[in-house]
Amino acid sequence: MKKILLSLLLLTTIKTFSQKNYQQIHADAILIDSHNDILNECFEKGYSFDQNLQGKTHSDLNRMLQGGIDIQVFSIWCNGKKEHPFAYANKQIDSLYAWIARNTDKMMLVTTPKQLQQAVKQHKLGAMIGVEGGHMIENNIAYVDSLYNRGTRYMTLTWNNSTPWSTSAMEETKDSLLHQPKGLSAYGKQIVQRMNALGMMVDLSHVGEQTFWDAIHTSTKPVLVSHSCVYNLCPVFRNLKDDQIKAVAKSGGVIQLNFYSGFIDSNYEKRMNAIILSHKAEADSLKLAGKSEAAVAKFIQNKYKTELEAIKAPLSKLLDHLDYIVKLVGVDYVGLGSDFDGIEAPPAELTDVTKYPLVTKGLLERGYSKKEIEKILGGNFIRVFEANSR
Numbered sequence: 001m002k003k004i005l006l007s008l009l010l011l012t013t014i015k016t017f018s019q020k021n022y023q024q025i026h027a028d029a030i031l032i033d034s035h036n037d038i039l040n041e042c043f044e045k046g047y048s049f050d051q052n053l054q055g056k057t058h059s060d061l062n063r064m065l066q067g068g069i070d071i072q073v074f075s076i077w078c079n080g081k082k083e084h085p086f087a088y089a090n091k092q093i094d095s096l097y098a099w100i101a102r103n104t105d106k107m108m109l110v111t112t113p114k115q116l117q118q119a120v121k122q123h124k125l126g127a128m129i130g131v132e133g134g135h136m137i138e139n140n141i142a143y144v145d146s147l148y149n150r151g152t153r154y155m156t157l158t159w160n161n162s163t164p165w166s167t168s169a170m171e172e173t174k175d176s177l178l179h180q181p182k183g184l185s186a187y188g189k190q191i192v193q194r195m196n197a198l199g200m201m202v203d204l205s206h207v208g209e210q211t212f213w214d215a216i217h218t219s220t221k222p223v224l225v226s227h228s229c230v231y232n233l234c235p236v237f238r239n240l241k242d243d244q245i246k247a248v249a250k251s252g253g254v255i256q257l258n259f260y261s262g263f264i265d266s267n268y269e270k271r272m273n274a275i276i277l278s279h280k281a282e283a284d285s286l287k288l289a290g291k292s293e294a295a296v297a298k299f300i301q302n303k304y305k306t307e308l309e310a311i312k313a314p315l316s317k318l319l320d321h322l323d324y325i326v327k328l329v330g331v332d333y334v335g336l337g338s339d340f341d342g343i344e345a346p347p348a349e350l351t352d353v354t355k356y357p358l359v360t361k362g363l364l365e366r367g368y369s370k371k372e373i374e375k376i377l378g379g380n381f382i383r384v385f386e387a388n389s390r
């Protein structure tokens with residue numbers, strides 16, 4: 001009995017120690033999130049990033065600092081149907097510059113590894129720029145230089161839409177590419193080479209498998225996958241298969257995990273479909289009454305919020321993806337690219353960016369050392385950023 005009591009006491013002590021410890025480790029580590037869509041969210045809805053947006057968004061300036069984020073890559077994006085995406089990208093960059101100018105005490109632009117370290121030292125949120133989707137350069141390689149000169153340090157070769165020079169995961173898997181072969185065209189390869197020469201990371205989230213392999217064979221620098229997960233655990237069109245994960249590692253690159261429930265939990269879609277089906281009659285009658293598809297979806301989403309909350313994936317699912325990559329290729333090739341404010345359903349526990357320390361707690365509970373956690377939270381991304389900046 002005494003022995004049991006002693007073990008119990010020891011267990012409690014260990015637990016209390018690790019409870020405190022995770023917050024310290026989280027605070028000490030450099031936390032880099034390689035993908036967040038708050039910029040577009042603010043742009044479209046007229047929100048200010050430096051205001052309290054709790055209840056409206058996953059992120060705002062103070063909540064990012066509270067969550068211990070040191071470096072945030074802000075995604076520059078519009079969908080493939082928008083006219084003049086390059087001008088739109090520039091307006092979004094203007095907007096980020098304005099946020100920084102208004103909050104010089106709390107944030108700064110980061111375009112070099114040296115500035116990244118300065119931001120960390122000064123306890124400021126380091127703001128990096130990532131352009132999501134090759135369509136943003138409107139088929140003009142000169143715009144790559146232009147975006148680089150304004151601070152862009154990665155470009156995702158495609159979003160869900162293909163460009164004339166690169167095909168997306170969505171379109172490659174749907175076989176909807178009637179007018180072009182899969183992969184990178186000769187011009188696409190030139191764009192990758194130009195990015196390499198400038199020091200703009202080649203981001204392979206969203207790209208089709210053929211584009212992925214063409215880019216791997218073209219890029220002379222380690223590649224980035226800014227917000228994707230593991231296909232073997234959750235077989236959705238834009239997650240990475242094992243041979244792709246191995247190829248990213250071989251290039252010296254990094255896979256930054258997306259937090260979306262639908263990308264980390266293979267049963268999420270089934271649960272979602274069940275909810276949609278249970279409210280189909282109501283949705284149909286609204287459509288009959290003349291409401292648009294989008295308006296109906298929004299109405300159902302708001303009315304049945306609690307049901308939708310209940311089907312979110314647990315944080316453990318996200319950590320399973322992390323473990324999987326570590327087991328397959330090692331701890332040097334994985335990181336975090338939440339996609340907060342670009343996804344409607346992050347893991348249940350991670351309701352917004354302030355909950356980031358729970359990721360560190362989860363890693364510690366799974367047996368990762370402080371050194372390994374530091375690599376996952378930011379060290380691996382820094383290595384890729386440095387290798388691309390040379």
Ligand SMILES: [Zn+2]
Pocket residue numbers: 132206227342
């Ligand atoms: Zn995305």
